[in-house]
Amino acid sequence: MKTEFKFSNLLGTVYSQGNLLFSPDGTCLLSPVGNRVTVFDLVNNKSHTLPFAHRKNISRLGLNPRGNLLLSVDEDGHAILTNLPRRIALHHFSFKSPVSALEFAPSGRHFAVGVGRHIEVWHTPSTPDSNSSGELEFAPFVRHRVYTGHYDTVQNIKWSSDSRFFLSSAKDLTARIWSLDPEVGFQPTTLAGHRETVCGAWFSKDQEIIYTISKDGAVFQWEYMRNPNAPESEAVDEDGNEIIDANSMQWRIAQRHYFMQNNAKVNCVEYHPESNLLVAGFSNGVFGLYEMPDFNMIHTLSISQNDIDFVTINKTGEWLAFGASKLGQLLVWEWQSESYILKQQGHFDSMNDLVYSPDGQKVITTADDGKIKVWDVNTGFCIVTFTEHTSGVTACEFSKRGNVLFTSSLDGSIRAWDLIRYRNFRTFTAPTRLSFSCLAVDPSGEVVCAGSMDSFDIHIWSVQTGQLLDQLSGHEGPVSSLAFAPNGGVVVSGSWDHTVRIWSVFNRTQTSEPLQLQADVLDVAFRPDSLQLAVSTLDGQLTFWSVSEAEQQAGVDGRRDVSGGRKITDRRTAANAAGNKSFNTIKYSADGSCVLAGGNSKYICLYSVSSLVLLKRFTVSVNLSLSGTQEFLNSKLMTEAGPLGLIDDQGEASDLEDRIDRSMPGSTRGGDTASRKKNPEVRVTGVAFSPTGRSFCAASTEGLLIYSLDTTPLFDPFDLDISVTPASTLHVLNKEKDYLKALVMAFRLNEAPLIRQVYQGIPHSNIALTVAELPAVYIPRLIRFVALQTEESPHLEFCLLWIKAILDCHGQWVSDNRGSVEAEMRTVSRAVGRIRDELRKLADENVYALDYLLSQPVVSSGGDKGALEGQKVIGDGDEDMEEDDDDAEWIGLD
Known part of the structure; x- marks a missing residue:
């Protein structure tokens, strides 16, 4: 079993806080999700999460005009500069204070950040493709200037189109105009007159007008005009026109407009100079779209039940992106067609369980918010959400065929879901109202x-009739976990009474075999061959039992492996804390050789069943915004009133609506993004291996983390020497026509675009010969590549020829090494099945169209009797058509 699992994607969370960004071409949307950045490809309907992670939640994102440099800043002011196309972190840097605004200049040479009351302008670090030497600088971040003048936190920064000037707006009720470099006759100007915090200020396209918008809904239009109180000049030019003194010209308010959204405040606003569109998001979940400078309202729409935190417009002005952090919503709206391009929402509360679909294409998550979400693994998007449960959903399980999903809930119901029609077709309940915690x-x-x-009995229902068949009694404590053997023979239950019972539910006797343990049972899992059982208990032990002999075979003490991370309220060290020393969830791998285990800690442990050793320990999160990610707490953050992070400082906020506490005192469960949480705890509530064994996912506080073996790096050479280059590979393919050598060279370089070019460049007549001569060491790579191409490529017959040639x-080699190519063969089988279904449907x-076309006569333009013997021909120049020729007949295909 391979252990090189790498983080590949983050599902379940689409927006946390901070600003949203469109890529320069407007096709991708960048969203901060906790301490990571997710990129949503709106055209190809896919998403991926960048591999780097900050030490705290991200507060600001900035993207240069070329779209190749991403600057992300967390709550403490620590920044990471990333090469976005290659997904590589280039530099780490600290601004030493929280950053409240960030904007790149249109020229791409500078970027401005708001650090408290000051504005700092920095030179943009150069990349190898932008500087002449091709090397990165020794000191990439060089500060250009610091601008002071605001008296409160800077909220927004916007550049002029020529990158010579920029506007800043702040909480001190003013906006200011600054120049990048000293300009002749220009003095930094203050635009005052608003009665509340200025949310933003923008130049118009021709830079003749400035728009400023404040939190109370006032829109001021500023123009550069003469001061009416200035004395008139007596000087005239040659045409007799008055020469206006430059000192009498100033920016003045030309017009005032108001949004008139009752008591709602403006939370965010964005202006698009090219199309003169102004969009504002309000605290009541409504956004308004206006055309400037006449302030014509195009439309208003309610898109959320809570505040809209951020809005942005793509380069063409067609798509508006909205983020609402309280419910974790992300929306992309096309205002001209009034339709959603993207509408996603994560779980509001912590996830409880997850399960892979049998085909490995979907992941189902359940949460305390009563919702069941179906996530597509390939795209990263939520396909459907079920909301029929009225309380927290505790567990989920698939039927073997994969078209029926079962869920249990604290509302006292077990529901069966049809995943073809996406509906709830059966509901199971007990005679008395119970809160179900597990199901099988x-x-x-x-x-x-x-x-x-609540009850110590196990309830059994018939799926066909929905009737309660039996209640199994025997446990003396709450039932914590259930599992059916994969062969369907027995069901196993774990309880807090320190026992695991094996039930033969289909026998007449319905006897149970108790297995005695030393502590409360937290979870049980069957090995895929149904011969072994893994049990996790509260004392941190993992025990393995023989199902047929009912005796313990082996055990692992996992307390030291899983323990780690100190919660912010802990008074003892992480090594002595008892709350994180057990596994709440365990699962076997697809081949039964490994066990994956997770609990109330920041670690996921992977154990080998045969050798009973810890193969690898995965760190769920390094986010310091979560409680439990640090091994040692900082004594500076401990005060007489308790931990500094738990002291409520909301009453000290500068704005009135921020001082009002509308939140409820609540729990400290993780995953809830509501404002009543200061530091959610890091925990893993569910783990699952994919059916192919190539990846696994974990439901954690931050979302649904997917770790995969297929996170293909950009350059991972294999058996390489100096003569193997992309140029030499293409030369061998196109000039020498040595297809086998070109394919092997491409595999040794292991660059996907090059392999695809060689693969498609081999003529179909040479496929069988090339595959026959291919060394066995490259066969798994070829199968994996052809499997992916069969799913993605439009060349159906070409891919099928490759598959046929390989088999x-x-x-025989594939049959003998089936374990190593199991995942690839599953992908091949799925792709071939999809092709078959699509062709059958087509x-x-x-x-009927084919029958009609095949029944038509074949028409030739020649004057003879036809090219095909026995075929009736109608000639253009032959007036004497032979209608009665017995040898001539219509040729058709049955």
Whole structure:
């Protein structure tokens, strides 16, 4: 079993806080999700999360005009400069204070940051493709100037189109105009007159007008005009016109407009100079779209139940992106067609469980908010959300065929969901109202059983009729976990009474075999071959039991492995804290060789079943905004009133609406993004291996983390020497026509675009010969590549020829090494099945058109009797058509 799992994507969270960014071409949206950045490809309907992580939640993002440099800054002012196309972190830097505004100049040479009351302008670090030497600087961040003058925090910075000037707006009720470099006759100007915090200030496209918008909904239009109180000049030019003194010209308010949204405040605003569009998001979840300078309202729309925190417009002015942090919503709206391009929302509360679909294409998550979400693994988007449960959903399980999902909830119901029609078709309840905490489904999908914390019995229902079949009694404590054997023979239950019971539910006797343990049972898991059982207990032990012999085979003490991370309220060290020394969830890998375990800690542990050693320990999060990610607490943050992070400083906020506390005192469960949480705790509530074994996912406080073996690096050479280069590979392919050598060279370089070019450049007539001569060491790579191409490429027959050649020439090798290419063969099988289904559907839709075309006569323009013997020909120049020729007949295809 490979252990090189790398973080590949983050699902379940689409927006946390901070600003949203469109890429320069307007097709991708960058969203901060906690301490990471997710990129949503709006055209190809895919998303991916960048591999780097900050030590705190991200507060500001900035993207240079070329779109290749991303600057992300966290709450403490620590910044990471990233090469966005290559997804590589280039530099780390600290601004030494929280950053409240960040904007790159249109020229791309500078960027401005708001650090408290000051504005700092920095030179943009150069990249190898922008400087002449091709090397990165020794000191990439060089400060250009510091601008002072504001009396409160800078809220927004916007540059002019020529990058010579920029506007800043702050909480001191003013906006200011600054020049990048000293300009002749220019003095920094203050634009005052607003009665509340200025949310933003923008230049018009021709830079003749400035718009400033304040939090109370006032829009001021400033123009550079003569001061009416200035004395008139007596000097005239040659045409007799008055010469206006430059000292009498100033920026003055030309017009005032108001949004008139009752008591709602302006939370965010954005202006698009090219199309003169102004969009504002309000605290009541409504946004308004206006056309400037006439302030014509295009439309208003309510898109959220809570505040809209950020809004931005793409370069063409067609798409508006909105972020609402309280509910974790992310929306992209096309205002001309009035339709959603993207509408995603994460779980409001912490996730409780997750399960992969049998085909590995979907992940189902359940949470305390009562919602069940279906996530597409390939795209990273939520496909459908079920909201029928009225309380927290505790567990979920698939039937073996994968088209029915079962969920248990604290509302006292077990529900069955049809994942083809996306509806709830069956609901199971107990005679008395119980809060179900776990469930298990028979592999045949005929029987579902559930356990509760209130009752010590296990309830069994028939899926077909929905009737309660039986109640299994025997436990003396709450039932914490259930699992059916993969072969359907027995069901196993774990309880807080220190026992695991093995039930033969389909036998007449329905006897149970108790297995005695030393502590409360937290989770049980079956090995895929149904011969072994893994049990996790509260004392941190992992024990392995033989199902047939009912005796313990082995055990692992995982307390030291899983323990780690000190919560902000802990009075003892992480090594002595007892709350994080056990595994709440365990799962076997697809081949049964490994066990994955997670709990109330920042670690996920991967154990080998045969050798009982810890293979690898994965760190869930390094985010210091979560409680439990540090091994040692900073004594400076401990005060007489308690930890500094838990002291409520909301009453000291400068704005009235920020001082008002509308939140409820609540729990400290992780995952809830509501304002009543200061530091959610890091925890892992569910883990699962994909059916292919190539990846696994974990439901954590930050979201749904996916770790994969298929995170292909950009350059990972294999058996390389100096003569193997992309140029030499293409020369061998195109000039020498040595297709086998070119394919091997491409595999040794291991660059996906090059492999694809060689793959498509081999003629179809040479495929069988090339595959037959391919060394066995490259066969897994070829199978994996062809499998991916079959799913993505439009060349269906070409890909099928490759698959046929591989199985014809190396079928015995594939059979002997099936364990190492199991995932690839599953992908091949799925791709071939998809091609078959699509062709069948295409043929069924066009069967009558094909019959009609095949029944038509074949028409030739020649004057002879035709090119095909026995075929009736109608000649253009032959007036004497032979209608009665017995040898001539219509040729058709049955």
